[in-house]
């Protein structure tokens with residue numbers, strides 16, 4: 001695929017946050033790609049046919065990860081349209097590019113960038129993000145860059161997790177792990193504000209207004225998500241990724257010393273969950289948030 005003007009981003013040094021995604025989180029996400037992509041897709045598949053995307057559109061997918069939504073969007077815009085997937089993580093972009101090539105999808109380009117610093121401006125009909133915006137350290141800056149990437153009157157949709165209580169797939173394991181280990185300290189290395197940073201509708205409405213959006217709407221989506229193909233996979237997943245994984249990682253040697261007891265307690269909690277054909281599923285709940293760029 002040839003390089004276009006939108007492939008180029010201003011050169012800037014990676015923030016500590018971007019380095020953390022590349023060095024610490026990417027290998028963990030790759031190990032559990034089978035769980036993550038399946039689970040996250042359950043929150044986008046119902047709304048995909050309703051997205052305001054038509055043939056010939058130019059679309060931007062922010063925090064595109066392994067690229068599956070960007071590739072679906074490329075199918076929706078057809079050969080006359082184009083999709084740019086942007087992510088701050090090189091390893092995810094490699095998967096995305098290989099997947100697009102393997103499927104023969106030619107109207108999608110993947111680029112590396114930090115959405116909080118800059119996005120291509122003023123050209124896109126539609127901007128999308130599935131579970132990417134909650135990690136912005138400065139959410140208004142990231143959301144504003146997404147708005148500035150839109151044409152006047154263009155729409156955006158982003159999907160974020162709702163509250164902890166309705167997301168036991170993330171919160172149950174953390175509650176278990178915290179019985180054995182201390183909560184991460186103020187100086188903990190984290191993925192950013194975290195999965196529940198956009199769970200409160202009032203707060204996110206205020207962020208979206210501050211970022212310049214109009215016509216902001218929230219739609220709740222509930223879906224059971226896979227947490228592992230079997231108990232071993234689910235325990236490993238919970239101790240590697242997400243809020244429980246963060247507590248475990250930050251506790252270092254103390255976590256390893258308590259591993260046996262933690263795994264046994266997690267096993268008990270996971271045994272109480274539903275079994276499905278492809279593994280163990282737990283409940284999850286998201287907001288699908290849509291808005292318009294009113295700029296003329």
Ligand SMILES: C[S@@+](CC[C@H](N)C(=O)[O-])C[C@H]1O[C@@H](n2cnc3c(N)ncnc32)[C@H](O)[C@@H]1O
Nearest residue numbers: 040063064065087088089114115116130132135
């Ligand atoms: C939970 S993953 C979701 C990935 C993908 N959208 C999906 O639904 O499968 C969050 C993604 O956001 C990316 N990300 C986080 N902060 C970012 C930023 N400031 N700029 C670009 N990408 C970012 C991460 O690298 C990661 O791929």
